[in-house]
Amino acid sequence: MTDARAGLPGLPAGLLDTEAIRKDFPILDRVLHDGKKLVYLDNAASSQKPRQVLDAMNTYYERHHANVHRGVHVLAEEATELYEGARDKVAAFINAPSRDEVIFTKNASESLNLVANMLGWADEPYRVDSGTEIVITEMEHHSNIVPWQLLAQRTGARLKWFGLTDEGRLDLSTIDGIITERTKIVSFTLVSNILGTLNPVREIVRRAHEVGALVLIDASQAAPHAVLDVQDLGADFVAFTGHKMCGPTGIGVLWGRHELLEDLPPFLGGGEMIETVSMNSSTYAPAPHKFEAGTPPIAQAVGLGAAVDYLSGIGMDRIAAHEHALTEYALARLAEVPELRIIGPATAEDRGAAISFTLGDIHPHDVGQVLDEQGIAVRVGHHCARPVCLRYGIPATTRASFYLYTSPAEVDALVDGLEYVRRFFG
Amino acid sequence: MTDARAGLPGLPAGLLDTEAIRKDFPILDRVLHDGKKLVYLDNAASSQKPRQVLDAMNTYYERHHANVHRGVHVLAEEATELYEGARDKVAAFINAPSRDEVIFTKNASESLNLVANMLGWADEPYRVDSGTEIVITEMEHHSNIVPWQLLAQRTGARLKWFGLTDEGRLDLSTIDGIITERTKIVSFTLVSNILGTLNPVREIVRRAHEVGALVLIDASQAAPHAVLDVQDLGADFVAFTGHKMCGPTGIGVLWGRHELLEDLPPFLGGGEMIETVSMNSSTYAPAPHKFEAGTPPIAQAVGLGAAVDYLSGIGMDRIAAHEHALTEYALARLAEVPELRIIGPATAEDRGAAISFTLGDIHPHDVGQVLDEQGIAVRVGHHCARPVCLRYGIPATTRASFYLYTSPAEVDALVDGLEYVRRFFG
């Protein structure tokens, strides 16, 4: 399964057979604007879905749907087995020590808010309140900023963050001053959705655990692209989202260490998360159910299970190698475009497959619009990471982001497209 | 589209042509346990999905998927239009004065928790804190009990509730003592998922508004079955869930009055719900986006939109008439079964199409198991409404619940099945 073109001069080794892979993704056949082939380079916003994932959800609805957990009838048993089977698959995919550490949420944002709320209502030693500190970074997605701002406002805790170097990396030079004995939680992204930066986990986790702080890793841009081993990361919580990793919309994951999930209070209350309810008081089910109030995203879990099967079938290490090769190729080719400035690491080392850039003083909105006219889908704006734009003094960026089905030819199309943009606004 | 059998003696008028309708639902063809036709009477737990809904979601994923709201490329525009178009459909379905009053959540439970959390963090005059009171009822689903218990615990507010009469109705005799000047919120179910009771909205809303309290109506068991007009209800918030009304799992709705959504604080923080973010502070987007953090359930909204189209195409008034006729028929037939005791209203007046009962001292688990063996799917247990079981001194009930595709023949199958249960444990 290596690309037929991989042997050609100038093309990087390690590529997947994207032609074969693309056959699994119906949408990639789409033709836009009278004959332009879709070149989908907006994968950091959301990935496309293979037929295998859609089939799994259809089969679920057409053969097995019922509400889960409480039924003695066949459909309820089958639905429960499929839903809980998806939990097993996800647990294996991230090498979780226990399946009960995998909580299904609606998206990564809920996963992140869930941790923030748990800690706000927790007892000691986890409780975030005035006198304690929360640490994030300047390159977080808004979904890993706003929950902490809300928590800080509502509890009186202080919100601190790591700044960025000019190269688009975390400035950890004052790590001991930022993560202190008052720090209760350090939450940071494994891979930045705007800069592409892969962050140094070990150094941050070591310091956080040294002072007794918990660590939450936002793996939304990592889980889809490389092997994710929660035990290896050494964090206390890991969050990610289904729709960026070939799964459906409407499902996210929070992994958390078992002892913590036992000790921490619930967030949403309702059906499924209880042990016994009376009007005066209730007790809660053990994790993960304690954190899954109401009818869960059953079909979406089934879809996510099929997605991790699909990704594992190809191999996460091979996907990572493909994207690394492609990113290297793209960075080299983009360097040929005059006035193009990469925002974020300029080499393929320690970075993911999302590349942000500015193009002279042509506004990203205009870049994106003219690329779209050629069938090339990129994202423009602040990518839910406005502090990064403020940091680098730019209003917005254009971002191209790749996935397992992205081919070098699509990178070429992007570069050609950018030349056209320059001529158009020249 | 009236049932061919409708004219036969003993069968009620007003029935839909279920034979035609059932063709839309692939799962209803399923055959269980070596040749038993599926008789699906667990609709109060979750409904089945018509092909039209599955097709809409497949088309979405195969042709139009991208993340919404931020893109200038074609797919992002199409996805946004489909997602926001679903909001228009839902708004029309519930006669909302404005589409911006429709918030998409992950399920009804999240919708209910959202209101509880808004009020906990709100400023005056909405703020729930110590010295204020919350009013619910003894027939609520756990999802409309536990969020208020958590809010009461966390704020010091007092939780009060309406009790039940022996007939399975709300005891409103002391309404003025229960809803008082200290009451901030009254939250109750429109139709009980365990008793089937349809509650008197006007009387409760009048008293609540008289004392300046807000009203939240849990319409999870109402929206699927009859015309739901939020303006006519006169409440401040209405919650319901997609999977019980022919829609997919993973989506719920909260409708709220516009002024309230403007005034009340956000709940989950993250992408999509912001106006502008800096590390030090953020401002929020107007409703509904303020309450939709992160990538929304895009495909699920599209599916729910198709579901309300499907239901409206048949006609909610006709669906209500069908279920009313069927419930009347079922209550009469169940009365023939010795030792069967209806838990809830014993006539079809002011009630929905969920019927709970006990059968002598045969435990509901055993009833459900033996019915399942005959292909009949009912739910057994406390139906996430344990206080109701406590109130009536029973461990659990067996519940049969109907929908637009349920036929009188399926009611007959249930009655025959119950006879078999009695013989089995006789």
Next chain:
Amino acid sequence: MRLESMYQDVILDHYKNPHGRGLRPGDAEVHHVNPTCGDEITLRVRLDGSTVADVSYEGQGCSISQASASVLNELLVGKELAEARRIQETFLELMQSKGRLEPDDAMEDLLEDAVAFAGVSKYPARVKCALLSWMAWKEATAQAQVHKEAA
């Protein structure tokens, strides 16, 4: 037929005529619930040295959970603790087998009437019913031992 594999006559007999039902004095008491269906049991264990002197219980639940408690009483009362534990563990293994474990003679000798529950293991929703009293017994016994040691 599937149904008879679950509702063996032995099970229905125990359901209709439960052994040792009712609460009697004990060294420890626990209350367990099955959150998926609301089945509840209160169970007491009395130890006499290393012998299970009595297991008394009260609760509500389906035929499976009631019969299982009755079988437990019949099987464990009078046994040495080590032997009782071995029975409990074997029963647990059988119930978690998803119908894939065919009890052999040794298992039948050990579990006696409890082998009748083999068919229940195919029904995930009912396995917890069958295990309710056994998990309660395990916890109550652990507590009783701690109490004894502390005394």
Next chain:
Amino acid sequence: MRLESMYQDVILDHYKNPHGRGLRPGDAEVHHVNPTCGDEITLRVRLDGSTVADVSYEGQGCSISQASASVLNELLVGKELAEARRIQETFLELMQSKGRLEPDDAMEDLLEDAVAFAGVSKYPARVKCALLSWMAWKEATAQAQVHKEAA
């Protein structure tokens, strides 16, 4: 081709050579942002009786939002308020038409260069860009009138 329907020469001209850009004294100032893309504008309105004496602005954004502010300046400065409002409302109507409104002669006379934005109305993501300065102008004008009346 679609692209030319959006990026009319008139629009590109205004983008490259904006009219009246920069902040000058005014009776009211507002700051508007487009949350979907981060475009921002600060805009001031100065009234002279019932005449729009000046509209000055500063901001960052795409060609559409920048050109739109420039056209607004050219079109509204010097107009009577009633007339300016009529222009603003007509422009709003055009932009919300989703490309379904074909400007007639009367509209062309009223909107002048602003009719060039008709093509933008087909692009939902860009309509807000085109409207950013116009919504800001509307609010600033309302504030300026209140200030005048209060004075």
